Amino acid sequence: MKGLQIMRRSGPLCLNSKISAPPPTGHRLATPSTKPPTAYAPSRNYRPAVRPLQCSSKTDSHSQSWQAPDMAALDGQDPRILRIASTIRVIPDFPKPGIMFQDITTLLLDHKAFKDTIDLFVERYSGKGISVVAGIEARGFIFGPPIALAIGAKFVPMRKPKKLPGPVISEEYSLEYGTDVMEMHVGAVEAGERVLVIDDLIATGGTLSAAIKLLERIGAHVVECACVIELPELKGKERLGDKPLFVLISSN
Numbered sequence: 001m002k003g004l005q006i007m008r009r010s011g012p013l014c015l016n017s018k019i020s021a022p023p024p025t026g027h028r029l030a031t032p033s034t035k036p037p038t039a040y041a042p043s044r045n046y047r048p049a050v051r052p053l054q055c056s057s058k059t060d061s062h063s064q065s066w067q068a069p070d071m072a073a074l075d076g077q078d079p080r081i082l083r084i085a086s087t088i089r090v091i092p093d094f095p096k097p098g099i100m101f102q103d104i105t106t107l108l109l110d111h112k113a114f115k116d117t118i119d120l121f122v123e124r125y126s127g128k129g130i131s132v133v134a135g136i137e138a139r140g141f142i143f144g145p146p147i148a149l150a151i152g153a154k155f156v157p158m159r160k161p162k163k164l165p166g167p168v169i170s171e172e173y174s175l176e177y178g179t180d181v182m183e184m185h186v187g188a189v190e191a192g193e194r195v196l197v198i199d200d201l202i203a204t205g206g207t208l209s210a211a212i213k214l215l216e217r218i219g220a221h222v223v224e225c226a227c228v229i230e231l232p233e234l235k236g237k238e239r240l241g242d243k244p245l246f247v248l249i250s251s252n
């Protein structure tokens with residue numbers, strides 16, 4: 001069985017076009033500590049998705065040919081990405097048989113890897129005129145707020161139904177089996193605002209595409225979607241159409 005299965009749902013490429021714009025006002029986080037990583041066994045099924053601040057695509061020879069971990073073979077790749085990849089744990093058969101669950105909680109235990117993750121996003125999005133970081137429940141709530149603080153944007157939660165207390169706008173979307181709904185508070189984002197959408201992982205792309213639709217319905221401009229992990233075999237990028245996607249790690 002392949003190692004990459006989704007937990008649920010059943011999704012050009014890359015996307016990472018350069019982000020145009022703006023007045024440089026980005027904040028940077030402090031220098032990372034030098035404490036060694038935690039003792040989790042490194043995952044061997046990850047490859048860095050992009051070079052920081054650069055774009056990858058399906059035709060990117062680097063992403064086609066990358067093989068695991070040998071610093072000499074990094075060929076310019078940011079070593080922070082390898083470290084981040086090594087902290088992500090894969091749990092087979094969770095939450096049900098056949099699913100290889102990509103567990104980012106072990107990344108959070110390694111404060112340097114966590115900080116490097118945030119830094120990589122902050123380096124990319126600082127000074128791009130982004131006023132909103134929209135985080136998708138639940139794991140987008142972990143990565144989104146520190147990025148928002150560092151780039152000087154507001155954080156807006158995109159939640160599952162009936163969690164937000166005020167008036168909401170909703171977007172139904174399809175999953176591998178059935179449908180789900182995403183909600184956002186009315187007035188949290190205004191027409192014309194430049195938004196970064198953050199989640200931990202893209203699988204089929206159903207969740208991110210719902211977030212994009214919701215934000216575009218109110219006239220916001222989604223500058224880019226960003227995730228720590230992509231499961232490329234599930235073709236989530238295709239579901240995003242031409243909306244840019246930036247990911248740190250592709251799991252093969």
Ligand SMILES: O=P(O)(O)OC[C@H]1O[C@H](OP(=O)(O)OP(=O)(O)O)[C@H](O)[C@@H]1O
Nearest residue numbers: 009137138139201202203204205206207
């Ligand atoms: O690309 P997709 O196929 O839409 O899947 C990706 C989504 O699945 C996971 O969330 P999940 O639905 O498990 O919710 P949770 O974070 O609240 O557990 C993940 O955190 C993404 O939000």
Ligand SMILES: Nc1ncnc2[nH]cnc12
Nearest residue numbers: 005006007100101102203
């Ligand atoms: N394999 C997976 N691991 C973690 N989160 C997911 N969301 C969808 N598929 C997933």
